[in-house]
Amino acid sequence: MAVKFEKVSDHDYTLDVTGYVCPHPQMYTKKVMGKLESGDVLTLMFDNPSSGESIMAMCEADGDELIERSDDGGSFRWRIRKA
Amino acid sequence: MSSDVKAATMGVPASADAWYGHKGNLYALAIVGLVTLGSVWSLAQDLRWVYLLVYIWFGIGYGIFLQYGRFCMASAVRDLFAVRVPRMAVGMLIAVMLFSLTAAAVQVLGVNTFHPNAMGWHILVGAAIFGFGIVFTGGCASGSLYKSGEGNIGAMLVVLSISFSQAIYVTMDGGWLNKLIPASWTASAAAKGMPEELSVTQGWFDQFTAGYVWDLQGSQLSNHFESVFSGAFLGNALLGAILPSLLLMIVLYQTAYRKGYLRRYKITAPGLGDHLRGIWSMVTASRNTAIAGLALGVLAGGHMWATGALREHYEIFNFGELLVDMGHTAGLSIQDTVFDPGYWYITTQEAQWGAWLLDKAGMQMTDSIYFGLDNGIPNPLINAPGWMSIGIILGAALIALVRREFKWKVPSLETAMFALIGGALMGLGARIAMGCNIGAFFATVTNGDMSGWVFLAGMAVGGWLGVKGFNAWMNWRAGDDLAI
Numbered sequence: 001m002a003v004k005f006e007k008v009s010d011h012d013y014t015l016d017v018t019g020y021v022c023p024h025p026q027m028y029t030k031k032v033m034g035k036l037e038s039g040d041v042l043t044l045m046f047d048n049p050s051s052g053e054s055i056m057a058m059c060e061a062d063g064d065e066l067i068e069r070s071d072d073g074g075s076f077r078w079r080i081r082k083a
Numbered sequence: 084m085s086s087d088v089k090a091a092t093m094g095v096p097a098s099a100d101a102w103y104g105h106k107g108n109l110y111a112l113a114i115v116g117l118v119t120l121g122s123v124w125s126l127a128q129d130l131r132w133v134y135l136l137v138y139i140w141f142g143i144g145y146g147i148f149l150q151y152g153r154f155c156m157a158s159a160v161r162d163l164f165a166v167r168v169p170r171m172a173v174g175m176l177i178a179v180m181l182f183s184l185t186a187a188a189v190q191v192l193g194v195n196t197f198h199p200n201a202m203g204w205h206i207l208v209g210a211a212i213f214g215f216g217i218v219f220t221g222g223c224a225s226g227s228l229y230k231s232g233e234g235n236i237g238a239m240l241v242v243l244s245i246s247f248s249q250a251i252y253v254t255m256d257g258g259w260l261n262k263l264i265p266a267s268w269t270a271s272a273a274a275k276g277m278p279e280e281l282s283v284t285q286g287w288f289d290q291f292t293a294g295y296v297w298d299l300q301g302s303q304l305s306n307h308f309e310s311v312f313s314g315a316f317l318g319n320a321l322l323g324a325i326l327p328s329l330l331l332m333i334v335l336y337q338t339a340y341r342k343g344y345l346r347r348y349k350i351t352a353p354g355l356g357d358h359l360r361g362i363w364s365m366v367t368a369s370r371n372t373a374i375a376g377l378a379l380g381v382l383a384g385g386h387m388w389a390t391g392a393l394r395e396h397y398e399i400f401n402f403g404e405l406l407v408d409m410g411h412t413a414g415l416s417i418q419d420t421v422f423d424p425g426y427w428y429i430t431t432q433e434a435q436w437g438a439w440l441l442d443k444a445g446m447q448m449t450d451s452i453y454f455g456l457d458n459g460i461p462n463p464l465i466n467a468p469g470w471m472s473i474g475i476i477l478g479a480a481l482i483a484l485v486r487r488e489f490k491w492k493v494p495s496l497e498t499a500m501f502a503l504i505g506g507a508l509m510g511l512g513a514r515i516a517m518g519c520n521i522g523a524f525f526a527t528v529t530n531g532d533m534s535g536w537v538f539l540a541g542m543a544v545g546g547w548l549g550v551k552g553f554n555a556w557m558n559w560r561a562g563d564d565l566a567i
Binding site for chain 2 (some may be wrong): 002003005007019020021022023026028030031032035039047048049050052053054056057058060061062071072073074075076
């Protein structure tokens with residue numbers, strides 16, 4: 001099990017932190033969002049519910065937009081557009 | 084963020100199926116059914132088990148709201164420093180304010196079970212070690228329990244580590260550790276005239292307890308008021324909890340929320356009204372956390388009232404007296420007492436679980452003040468606060484199942500190591516500070532005991548150092564993997 005960060009195409013990235021618990025998902029997300037440029041979209045996959053609350057608050061504080069969200073059976077797949 | 088997206092996905096997912104069509108709901112119902120059946124069965128044996136049942140049912144209530152609000156005090160300090168998110172810190176302060184009011188009401192009713200902690204440097208040191216540990220475990224003492232209920236095996240390892248590490252710390256016998264103990268502690272411990280079987284001049288924790296902590300004073304703000312009502316509501320609640328909490332909320336708004344709020348609403352020249360609306364926005368930003376804070380505050384007060392009322396009814400000071408009456412004398416302390424705080428607490432009952440198992444494995448656990456004189460090591464089946472912790476796990480599992488969030492999660496080697504080492508640090512910190520984020524912080528600041536704010540300061544310092552350490556680890560571990 002390892003953190004997977006990939007560039008899918010121009011302005012489109014994925015970060016998979018499935019299997020990780022606090023504080024890994026939110027800290028990796030913060031780090032990756034800091035590297036992206038405005039308008040880039042990150043598809044984030046995680047399965048630690050409490051990290052979701054922190055990531056959502058992070059998005060609101062930074063102005064990033066949660067454009068798509070799927071929460072299914074404890075597995076989360078969010079798409080975030082960087083402000 | 085689109086409010087539609089948020090609204091559509093908050094809470095329980097809509098489903099056209101009948102409620103019984105989902106396995107999670109059936110498992111949740113089974114949990115409620117089993118605990119109800121167990122409660123009825125135990126009451127049929129002896130009505131006095133109601134004292135223990137109060138702990139388990141309030142535990143279930145705590146577990147439900149801890150999971151509902153993702154309520155974890157590790158997150159309160161860690162996320163603030165690591166990702167500048169004040170969500171949990173705000174939720175924690177809401178819970179503090181509410182619990183202070185319910186605790187004050189319980190005090191006026193004359194059934195408050197709280198005892199103040201001794202104030203001293205040990206709280207700051209212990210809390211800092213605890214705060215460092217919680218960054219690596221990913222959860223505080225109560226957070227690890229509710230996350231265990233979500234199927235998180237890493238969190239279960241944290242609970243295991245806290246349990247055994249505490250049991251070992253408080254019973255470690257002499258050896259080279261005795262050389263680190265100040266002679267004044269040894270002399271002071273010896274002068275207390277404790278029974279010989281406790282061997283209080285052997286082992287660092289006994290000498291720390293009897294030679295240092297017992298010489299310190301603890302107090303509540305209500306002691307400075309003549310009227311019980313004024314002492315409880317003005318002293319303990321308003322001065323001790325509500326005003327400091329409001330002050331901290333302003334600090335949180337100023338340092339972690341204001342900038343983003345003003346940018347989001349394009350406010351360039353903010354007035355007082357804008358800032359007040361900003362603070363309200365911060366409070367309501369995470370509805371679930373705020374609701375959990377309110378509910379936990381009310382539950383904690385209700386728990387204190389229920390236990391206090393039962394003590395009055397049975398004319399006892401400690402559950403041990405009831406156990407003796409019911410013929411259960413094994414595992415009690417030499418005073419015939421057991422750990423029975425009468426309110427929300429986490430770490431001591433976990434230490435008792437560890438000690439009970441180590442005792443069964445042949446280790447000497449009762450020649451200590453902690454177990455031998457005060458808390459005992461009762462069989463986990465009759466350990467009332469232990470059932471509260473199990474209740475927290477069951478309550479969290481119940482709501483996680485209903486919300487489709489229960490998932491067995493096997494930790495990686497890295498997570499397991501963090502859980503075990505971080506848990507051992509949490510155990511050490513909790514014993515030095517004489518409690519965890521619940522017993523030494525939440526239950527204290529809400530009852531006019533200012534030692535709780537010292538604990539929070541220590542936990543914040545430890546959390547800040549932990550975040551620095553965790554960042555360094557993360558950069559070393561995954562620096563290349565995160566390169567664009």
